[in-house]
Amino acid sequence: MNRKDQIMQRQQELLTAARNEGRDLTAEEQREFDDLQRELETLPDEGTPAGVPASGQRGMDEGEGRNRETPADAARRAIAQERQRVADITALCRSFGLSPDEYIAQGYDMGRARQAVLDQLQRTGTPVSARVTVDEQDKFRDAASDGLMMRAGVAVERAAEGAQQFRGMSLRDLAIECAARSGEDTLTYLRMDTSELYSDLCRQFYNPTAAFPAILDSTIKKSVVQLYNQVPTTFQAWTTKGSLSDFKESPDHEYLIGGLGDFEEVPENGEIKMDTPKTELLPSRKLKTYGKQFSMTRQAFINDDIGFLTRVPGLYATKAKMTLDKAVYSTIYNNKKIWDGKPLFDAAHANVMTDGNKPSQVSIQQIILQMQKQKDPFGDAIYVTPRWIIVPVGYEFDLAVILHSTQVTGSANNDVNPLYNYPVNIVQTPVLNALAGDKAAPWFMVADPMSARSVQVDYLNGQETPIVRRMESPGVLGYTWDIYTDWGISVRDFRGIAKNPGAVIA
Incomplete structure (x- = not known):
């Protein structure tokens, strides 16, 4: 070479x-x-006499040399x-x-x-999937929204990139930043006083591309979801959850199938007999809408009340869930008639104790045995598994002793406690105290829904958290939001719940 x-x-x-x-x-x-x-x-080059540079060869054709790469x-x-x-x-x-x-x-x-x-x-056979990229405007809105929540003291688990830089911004500064990013003349907004700026922002109400109202919407919605999930209600521990697609009242289109005949012996060369299952239509269900409206006033913007974006929506989110909690417990406390024309807790349903008293070893055993004697709509025995004991505030510590002591309390013979570590969960709610007032406060035993159902809460298309929607409200000087939720409560079966009338709690 x-x-x-x-x-x-x-x-x-x-x-x-x-x-x-x-x-x-x-x-x-x-x-x-x-x-x-x-x-x-x-x-x-090869064949070129020594001393003649290779570049001299290019001089033979200058035009070719100028165009050569x-x-x-x-x-x-x-x-x-x-x-x-x-x-x-x-x-x-x-x-x-x-x-x-x-x-x-x-x-x-x-x-x-x-x-x-x-x-x-x-x-x-891999399907073709479309990917939607997040543009810079969406990234800005997410970061600004998370920054506002952090400034208001709401914990953000996975803050959007850049959220920290918006954490110290006032509402006025954020509005000017939105204007700058949309190509507006920033100097004009800087010269406005806060009242004029707010009036200009209100004119963006119906503009779908306006960043500032969209950031407020996002911040409020995130706050509502997060705070709603933190409300310490108890109804969800023992009720079942369902979903409906509309508001029409109609019977559940699921039929309860049962009433099957016992299996019979088939002798040699014998014939297997035909059997026809019996059916019973389950109770009806219906949704209703519950809501409130609130607004961000001009004064809140001028005062830079950043807490408004989380505190006020959070209060409404809390009230929405507590309203549902109260409605569920009112259903079992008020004991209204159900689909068969009889009260939920009635002697005909065999799910109410005759003597009211506070939870004790004896009264708990009695209510468990009463539930386990229930039969299905076709007269066959069912295996009811008690899972929750629902009590007003005042019995939690007594129940801890009853359910976790190895011996019967007060027994001179150290008798074994049959309820020791019995698989029942305690659900304590102050709602029963409030409903009872100075009267006897009832308590209840609820079965595992796999064995027997009791009360169900339905949501529109499974949407549990309240929906927030920005609206224009005549006569209100400011941004206005509707917050509403859709749910319905229905008694699915009386066999999965039993009541003790209880006693007056001192």
């Missing part, structure tokens, strides 16, 4: 290394490449083409959830890579 071949080989090594790494030549590599090129140009230009062009190939193949594969590494390493061009991707999808 002569010197010319050695130079060209080294230049090719430099170009190949850069192309494989998807980059330009480094400064050091570029200097080496240029030095080699200058040396190459001084070497005589230099090796440095060729290197840059090759690197750019390789980068484009890698980028195109990567984008193609990522859009279908595939890895581009194999196609890039094997030197596929775009056409071959596209065919390989199609072949792969055909073999695996």
